[in-house]
Amino acid sequence: MGQQHPPTWPEAKKVNRIIAYVKPAAFLLVVVSRLVFADTQQEIDHLLDYVSRTPCKYERNGTMHVGTEAREHIYMKYAHYKKRIRTAEDFIRYSATRSKMSGKKYRIHCPDVEPVYASDWLLAELKRFRDATP
Secondary structure, eight states: OOOOOOHHHHHHHHHHHHHHHHHHHHHHHHHHHHHHHHHHHHHHHHHHHHHHHHSSSSTTEEEOOHHHHHHHHHHHHHHHHHHHOOOOHHHHHHHHSSSSTTTOOOOOOOTOOOOOHHHHHHHHHHHHHHHHHH
């Protein structure tokens, strides 16, 4: 094996130029990813709060639950699946859509309205929240 030589001046200058472009891009990527995570966490927190405050009943495996009970169950599933959740839609899919044991979809029963699937109900609220958030 031959001896390695230090880079020549033009090679070192080229490497330094590349680093000068990569550093700001990497920094921007970190900042943007933190902002996206903050937005996602804000959306998830809003949905959990929305569930806990609703006058609607949450049907899970044929049993009705008030909002605070539903929130507690959804949060437990959220904590379990947190590593898989990247978006508020993932949160809804993994934590608030269906029973993993029975496969039955969760339903929402609001006064004077036909029951709806929890995923549809939460996606509609997520859209309202996003539309109202600057």
